[in-house]
Amino acid sequence: MKDSDLKPVAFSSSARPKEVPVPESVLKEAGFAPGDPVAAIPLGNGEFVFAKVKPDTEFAAHGNVKFGPAQLEKAGLTPGQPLKFTVLPTGAVRAAPLEDPRADESFQNPPRDALDRPVPPAWLIQAFTNVPSVEKHIRNGDRQADLIAQTVSDLGKDIADFDSILDFGCGVGRVLRGLPRHTKAKLIGCDLHEDAIAWLSQHMPEHRFLIGTEYPPVDIPDDSVDLMYAISVLTHLDEDHQIKWLEEWARVLKPGGVAIVTFRNEEFLEAFVRSQEMVERVTKGLMNDGGFVFESHQRWQGVFSEFYADAYHTKDYIRRVWGRYFEVRDFKDPGTFITRQNAAIMVKPG
Ligand SMILES: C[S@@+](CC[C@H](N)C(=O)[O-])C[C@H]1O[C@@H](n2cnc3c(N)ncnc32)[C@H](O)[C@@H]1O
Incomplete structure (x- = not known):
């Protein structure tokens, strides 16, 4: 790209x-x-x-x-x-x-939220969401960060003990900004959106931000990260990109490190998709095409590249394919981790 x-x-x-x-x-x-x-x-x-x-x-x-x-x-x-x-x-x-x-006041002099954290400009928040609300951005991101800490704890680990955490596809830091309330770990945010990475680098200089590339590698040493998460990222990539990134995330995680990756399956379709025609088409695809469907469309045109569209996975597919790189320990249903997506809770073997 x-x-x-x-x-x-x-x-x-x-x-x-x-x-x-x-x-x-x-x-x-x-x-x-x-x-x-x-x-x-x-x-x-x-x-x-x-x-x-x-x-x-x-x-x-x-x-x-x-x-x-x-x-x-x-x-x-x-x-x-x-x-x-x-x-x-x-x-x-x-x-x-x-x-x-980047010269705009909204970028250079952000307001602070109730916890004295800088707030990104609305136009940057809107690059990643259909819900252009700054309050929701802060509230939902903090809740997501709390659920990440809880998920780590459910695996018998304590996020406060972690040294390094990777938010892959971090956008403008919606979730990452909530983590310092739980841990002193060094945070690494990686995203394709250069303005978002520039904003985060400028306003959260104590952490590390990387401009993403279409394919690996990412500039992070082997076996160095305690926890990585990718929220609403593999829900948008085709299978080729997904496989390469799963392999890369396994490379950078420490043995025993945790990977939390969201996806959408039949539960998502039934609960959230209004078009019956689409529900039937994708469900049929999930049954016939080995549990993975990638649907390309104009939705993100002009904002992201063409490999960026909408992907759906069955849990069986995740066990079988993502399971080549990680031990798949648990699944979260929509609403229990992220409102409109499922999540796979995985650990790097070793
Ligand atoms: C829907 S947004 C989610 C943003 C954020 N995780 C959140 O929940 O607010 C998906 C993000 O994945 C990022 N992404 C997709 N492929 C990527 C890659 N190869 N490297 C870095 N980021 C990537 C996109 O740039 C986009 O910001």
Whole structure:
């Protein structure tokens, strides 16, 4: 994969801020009032999501307005481009491209949360989620970090004893930021998103952040990591990439080290997918194609590369294939570890 695949698509310098008319009913539903400062990023599927920056807190709170490809095209906007939005008194939304996102105030001078930790800009949070809420980002990430500590403890280990923890596909540090409440371990975050890694390196300099590559290796010595986790990462990669990364994670883990990796299976489909046609198609694929399905689509276009789409696994597949690299000790059902995914709890043999 080329680095350029991951960078926001550049706006031409002659681009003017665009106006996108938003029906009053939509504004109201989203909780926006004229004059509200709003931040947003277009999603890869041609929609984009607005997040209102609440004037009475330093953080963004959120309404959620989505525009389809036709509206985007009319406004001359490109998926993947970080934008700042303002609702004008006329009810229109003005989208101004962030010419240099890393120079923006939101990147350079982040607000602090209740635990005095820096908070990433809404436009970076939105690169990784459909739920563009800074509060949820902090709350869910901390809860996920607590569940990681608990899962380690269920294996008879104590995260407080660990020296080194890898968050593979760390995004802008949603989960990783919650771990120092449990451990003094050195944290290593790795992600393909260069702006996210730049933000983390600048604002959490006591830890180590690496720009990811499409394929291994990652710059981490053999047998050096006590715990690695990949949340919502193998749910997006094709089988070839998955196998190579599983092998690499086994390399960097210490013997006896813990790997927590999320996936989605039939339980996810039944509980969370509304389209019956999709449920049937993927379920059939899981039965006929050896327990693994990879579905490519436009959803992430412009944000991530083409090997990034949606993957589904059965537990049997995980025992059989992931089991080549790890002892598969346990599975967590959706809602017990991560809301909408399953998780495999694994240990490196030795
Ligand atoms: C859906 S996001 C999840 C982010 C984060 N784990 C969380 O739960 O908030 C998946 C992430 O995996 C990252 N990713 C995918 N392949 C990767 C690779 N080869 N190296 C590093 N990161 C990768 C993507 O860049 C993306 O940020």
